[in-house]
Amino acid sequence: MQKYHFIAIGGAVMHNLALALVQKGDQVSGSDDEIYEPSRTRLAKAGILPAVYGWFPEKISADLDGIILGMHARIDNPELIKAQELGIPVYSFPEFIFNQSQNKKRVVIAGSHGKTSITSIILHVLKDQNIDFDYLVGAQIEGFDLMVRLSDAPVIVIEGDEYLTSPLDRTPKFFHYRHDIALVSGIAWDHFNVFPDFEVYKDQFLKLMNQTPESGELIYCEVDPLVNEAAEKSSITGVKTPYRTHPAKIIGGKTFLQTDLGLLEIGIFGDHNLQNLQGAMEVCRALGISTSEFYRSIPTFKGAAKRQETLASGKTGILFRDFAHAPSKLKATVNAVKNQFPDRRLISVQELHTYSSLNKEFLPNYANSMEETDVAIIYLNPHAVALKKLELMDEATLREGFKRPDLILFTESQALKEYLLAQNYSNTNLLLMSSGNYDNLDLEPLKAKFN
Known part of the structure; x- marks a missing residue:
């Protein structure tokens, strides 16, 4: 003890x-x-x-x-x-995780987006295949009591964050895990307060790739041009395994993987999730799980909390909640829901909550990220803006930044709630996106609109 x-x-x-x-x-x-x-x-x-x-x-x-x-x-x-x-001895939590897992095979899942989803898929498949493993993941997953497990298992799967390690260590967390297998899903500017220079931000992922040992493996999404560029630059002598989007079909609002075994219905959708699934499959292969075993396990995966999570569903409308806050995540989530249900109206609400998203200088990165939604809404909490000592952006500024002249801005949670409750959700999906909670917005009345 x-x-x-x-x-x-x-x-x-x-x-x-x-x-x-x-x-x-x-x-x-x-x-x-x-x-x-x-x-x-x-x-x-x-x-x-x-x-x-x-x-x-x-x-x-x-x-x-x-x-x-x-x-x-x-x-x-x-x-x-x-x-x-x-x-x-003083440890940051990444240093402590490494300290506890030095004798294990360490798998690190990194990327500006998708890392929680990929980690969650891997964990689900490993558990379904009765493989003993430890893990660290950034969201609550169905079937797992905790977001961390440490035991005598021979493998640990870690969601590797590029954010700062601790007050004493201003380097990205993912450097400390010293991976045997690394996956990089995508690179899109985030954490503007820590990495104001995009070149510096991109360089963190190249450094991570270069940590791959000779006996290790780098798995990377070649569909992402910045990831592909970094992987080609990396000087590793270990195995490099690129992956793309898993082939799939949408039939009646449901997604089916196209496999050698035929069409296979899954519980997640959208191009990014199909890339995440393919990346997770490559990691599972590296851990000794066959493609057929992966396919047997994946249909029961329902997704991680707040990742395209269905909060309520009716005959012609669904209420979705998603953690999306960075531009690439926002665009991918909006496009995924619209492509899955092209004949339904889509109302999308984005709460700008992080330092990057509330920063006027970073705003141009959101251009066209809500292009595919029928109704685009932004929620800003003036108190959150004041705490970050930033300027509260007005509707005109946001419309120009998002390139949506019809964008609607709310700065009061009650007003947002009243607007959403007044909408008719017949043949309509509602997508709530935030890393916050809309100033404690009560979602129960909204859920009732979809029953």
Whole structure:
């Protein structure tokens, strides 16, 4: 049994890692200055919810085996300073995951978009094929209690994020996993606050590719020109495996894979998801799963939470929720829903919530990303904009940036709710896209419109 303390235990991945260690039999404590649901309830149920919010140096004792430092903490955090004074090992969560998996085959799924979906597909197939594995994924997946598992399994599948590692380490998380197998799905500018130069952003993925060992494998989406360019530039001597979009047909609003076994109905749709599926298949092959075994497992995959998730469905309309926030994700999701149901009207609502999306300088990257939707709506929370110390963009600015002269802007959650509830959803799909929650918009009345 090891003894660990989490600084900023309330984060999505951090609290899942804490719960995974409790499940493993380790002793866990933690601190945070704020903890929201569902982290709060889950930590309380496990008996490790901090009794009082805040930072307490007295929690840090010399008998700790390690400190796990969350990105939310600051470098002057009093608990961190005390740990450094006592010489206790301090890990970011990616460093800790590597520390716990040095003797495993490490698979890292990276890319500006699609990494959660690809990781989720791989996890589903491995579980369905009764293969023992560990994992780290950025969303809750059906059939998995936690977003992290650490055990004695010989393989770990990791969703590798290019965002910063910790307050002490301003490099991308995915460098720390030291992969045996890496997949790169796509490159499209994101994290504008950290990578204001697109060339620097792209270079992170080339560096990741170049980490592939001689005995390893790089799997990459050659349909994405920037990924393909980076893969061709990479100097690795290991195996390079390109992939494209899996052939499929849409019949009656359902997607069917075209396989040697015939048409196979699946629960996900859209070109990006078909690329994600093909990439996941290549990873599974690299782990010893045959194509036929993959096809036997994939029909029961329903998708990751908030990734083209169906919240409500009626005879002629569906309410979808998606995590899309960056331009490439937004465009891919809108196009996927419209292509799947070309005869239905599509109302799309995008909440601009991240630093990049709220930044006026980054706005031109959203040009034509909502071109395929019939009604384009943007929601901005003035409080969120103020917290990021940015300028609140008006409707004219957004219309020019998105290249949608008919774009509608809402800055009040209640007004957005009233507008959406007033719509007729006969032969209409509604797509809600955000990494936030529209200022706690109650979705239940909207769901009722589709019953």
